[in-house]
């Protein structure tokens with residue numbers, strides 16, 4: 574990844590200009606960047622910087638408010654960190670930052686957007702000392718005005734208790750996960766969810782289901798961010 578000092582400096586610089594919670598639309602105004610979001614372009618977003626013209630395009634197909642904020646912040650990352658005239662970005666993802674992406678500049682722009690919208694230092698101050706619950710995550714998402722998914726992913730990764738595992742299933746199939754346990758890898762997790770997520774209660778203490786990950790009873794919470802995706806948040810005594 575690019576010198577993380579450079580990303581940190583860019584964030585400190587805009588920190589002097591911006592308000593809390595971060596508002597990328599205001600930041601675009603400050604930099605004289607026009608945002609165009611009423612064209613159904615076939616990418617998530619474009620940044621165009623040429624001969625004094627500064628434009629960010631976001632596809633009109635993207636209607637989710639938090640996703641739009643993330644994409645504009647991603648393009649602002651290119652504007653501040655990189656010096657090309659044109660960026661065309663597909664599959665911009667709040668989740669992308671947790672995975673290996675071959676394109677370094679895309680990674681950097683995602684990292685920038687994530688830190689701009691949900692700064693790690695401020696997030697750490699809001700984390701509980703015990704295991705994180707969705708009630709904590711909802712507060713964090715509301716405070717920073719970001720998606721529950723992004724708040725959940727980042728909070729579980731930075732957890733004080735370090736026993737939580739956040740799993741995202743599409744249907745019953747594992748899509749991605751997040752955890753403070755850096756030794757945990759995708760292959761170690763149930764690829765097919767062992768509980769029927771269409772019937773799972775929002776909150777339950779259960780045993781015998783997550784035995785490869787936890788000993789005894791597990792606290793399990795389920796949240797449905799959209800469509801057939803389910804976030805499953807587990808906490809309890811981890812198997813060593």
Ligand SMILES: [Zn+2]
Pocket residue numbers: 647648651660661662663678679682
């Ligand atoms: Zn990009």
